[in-house]
Amino acid sequence: MNKAIFFDRDGTINVDKGYVYKLEDLEFEKNAIEGLKELTKTEYKLIVITSQSGVGRGYYTEEDMHKFNHELIRRLNEKGIKIENIYFCPHHPEKGIGKYKVDCDCRKPEPGLIMGAKNEYNLTLQDSIMIGDKTSDIEVGKRSRCKTILVKTGEGGKDKSYNIKPDYVADDLLDAAKWILNNKNE
Ligand SMILES: [Mg+2]
Numbered sequence: 485m486n487k488a489i490f491f492d493r494d495g496t497i498n499v500d501k502g503y504v505y506k507l508e509d510l511e512f513e514k515n516a517i518e519g520l521k522e523l524t525k526t527e528y529k530l531i532v533i534t535s536q537s538g539v540g541r542g543y544y545t546e547e548d549m550h551k552f553n554h555e556l557i558r559r560l561n562e563k564g565i566k567i568e569n570i571y572f573c574p575h576h577p578e579k580g581i582g583k584y585k586v587d588c589d590c591r592k593p594e595p596g597l598i599m600g601a602k603n604e605y606n607l608t609l610q611d612s613i614m615i616g617d618k619t620s621d622i623e624v625g626k627r628s629r630c631k632t633i634l635v636k637t638g639e640g641g642k643d644k645s646y647n648i649k650p651d652y653v654a655d656d657l658l659d660a661a662k663w664i665l666n667n668k669n670e
C-alpha cells in the first residue's frame with residue numbers, strides 16, 4: 485500500500501488569480517517550490533486535486549487547463565519535484581454549461597477525485613494528507629479520512645464554507661512540509 489499527499493492547486497501551489505489558465509498567470513505561491521522539494525524526498529506520492537469549474541462555466545477549455553497543468557508540472561520537474569498526477573473536476577451544479585452542469589461526486593468537498601487516486605495508486609487514505617487553502621479542501625480531506633493541513637496562502641480558510649478543524653494550520657507549503665517531516669519522526 486502507498487500513501488499520498490494531496491494538494492489543492494490554486495492558492496496552495498500557484499497564486500490564485502481567479503480562474504487561472506493562462507500560462508503567463510502561472511506564479512508559484514511563497515515557499516511552494518521549497519516545500520514541494522522537501523516532500524519529494526519522502527515516500528509520499530504527490531498528487532494534485534483541483535476543482536476547475538472555470539471549464540464548466542465556459543471561461544476556458546479542458547485543453548487550456550491541461551496546458552496550464554503540464555506547464556506547472558514541467559516547471560516543478562525542473563526543480564527536481566515529481567508530481568504524480570493532477571485530478572480535476574470541471575463541473576458545477578448550477579453554473580456549468582451543457583454536460584458540465586452536473587451535481588457530481590468529484591467537486592470538493594465530495595471525495596470522488598481522492599477515491600479515484602486511491603484506486604489508481606493503491607493508497608491508504610488514513611496515512612495520506614490533504615493540503616489546501618479553502619475550507620472545502622479540509623472538508624474533503626476529512627471526509628476521505630486523511631490528515632488535513634490548511635495553508636494560510638490563497639484564501640487561507642477565510643471562505644468559511646465549512647466548519648473545519650485542520651490537523652495543522654501552516655503559513656505556507658514549506659511550513660506544512662516541516663510539520664509533516666517532524667510528525668513522521670515521532
Ligand atoms: Mg485553492
Ligand SMILES: [Zn+2]
Pocket residue numbers: 573574575588589590591
Ligand atoms: Zn465533478
